[in-house]
Amino acid sequence: MTELLRTLFITTPGTSLHLEGDTVRIHHPDKPGRHILPLLRIEHIVVWNGVDVSNDLIMRCADDARGITWMSRNGRFLARVTGHQTGNPLLRLEQTRAYDSTQRRLTLARTIVAGKLQNYRQLLLRAARDLDPPARDDVRDVADQHAQALTAAAQATSLTELLGIEGNAARGYFQALPTLSSHAPPRRSKRPPTDAFNCLLSFGYGMLRTAVTGALEHVGLDPYIGYLHGVRPGKPSLALDLMEELRPLLVDRLVLTLFNRKQITAAHTTTDPAGGVHLTEEGRAFFLGTWSKARERTWRHSELDRDVPAALLPLVQARLLARHLRGDRALYTPWVAS
Known part of the structure; x- marks a missing residue:
């Protein structure tokens, strides 16, 4: 059985993502409050230009083989971090x-x-x-x-x-x-x-x-x-x-x-x-x-x-x-x- 995990899309410029324990904390200065998601619920993170991802979160995702992809505003692929490569x-x-x-x-x-x-x-x-x-x-x-x-x-x-x-x-x-x-x-x-x-x-x-x-x-x-x-x-x-x-x-x-x-x-x-x-x-x-x-x-x-x-x-x-x-x-x- 394969579990269908969610992809986290972050499009709003000025948003920042941070590692907080086993969760990702999403922060935007215009959106007060504490917004977190368990990393176990996320298999992939996709962010657009203007979104910051902390080094700690990048390293944690790389260790877990959880991909992070950066896209242009029209959805053009820019870069991807995946950690170690799997497979034979x-x-x-x-x-x-x-x-x-x-x-x-x-x-x-x-x-x-x-x-x-x-x-x-x-x-x-x-x-x-x-x-x-x-x-x-x-x-x-x-x-x-x-x-x-x-x-x-x-x-x-x-x-x-x-x-x-x-x-x-x-x-x-x-x-x-x-x-x-x-x-x-x-x-x-x-x-x-x-x-x-x-x-x-x-x-x-x-x-x-x-x-x-x-x-x-x-x-x-x-x-x-x-x-x-x-x-x-x-x-x-x-x-x-x-x-x-x-x-x-x-x-x-x-x-x-x-x-x-x-x-x-x-x-x-x-x-x-x-x-x-x-x-x-x-x-x-x-x-x-x-x-x-x-x-x-x-x-x-x-x-x-x-x-x-x-x-x-x-x-x-x-x-x-x-x-x-x-x-x-x-x-x-x-x-x-x-």
Whole structure:
């Protein structure tokens, strides 16, 4: 049995975190009173720029292998402290051997793309049920194109060919999103996002990357040696790989729901002089609240034949990948919603 522990999010500038016995004390000069949480209830701490974390608390979390992650105001990963690395070094050797093998790397990359395309289709087909013709037919056509892309991806003979298939499918997917929400633009913009929809997507992807990176480190895998995304300095490529199958239903679906329910307001975002759109403090707090609730939702996992909370899906998939790399499983199976 795996206990679902909470992630502590601290977004308000001027807040400071301190170690007090076996608890974390949260202090802000404008919020009087004594606010503490038992460390046993926290598996991860995520803080934003302007939040101070005491050295004592950092050292205690490192000793307990409790991660602390620093994020930018739009959810971009900045830094992470994890303490000693867990896991068997033999596993990381197998991870590297799989990367060095052209065929093993291509096989894993194909599987990653297949999981992403399957969940693209799941999101589109579910959303199409609530649409009227011709919008419903247009969205189903894109889902059919993804079915064709799945066949092509399974037959790809090189990473270059596979990345081309994945890129075309992604463009078609984002071009279909405006049919699902009038707030969604027909393309993805980032660094910085230029509209509120992409701003929330970027923030959500940042939160998901933090969760996936932590899961990989927990099972002893190196987040920086990936298969679809390869090896790039400063990029947690394996985390980006595992995110692919999770993004459509854990982040994209959530953002679409928030806009379609008109829960995102002008107070949640702000635009800088260069046209970049950023979340306000109110917007960050609101999204984190909905993100935390969404992480409690259970999804069916066909491989385990049971329901799994969204918060545990990255850990489950990291463990399945580790078992495959160790030779305990012939294949890595991506999570596909059913």
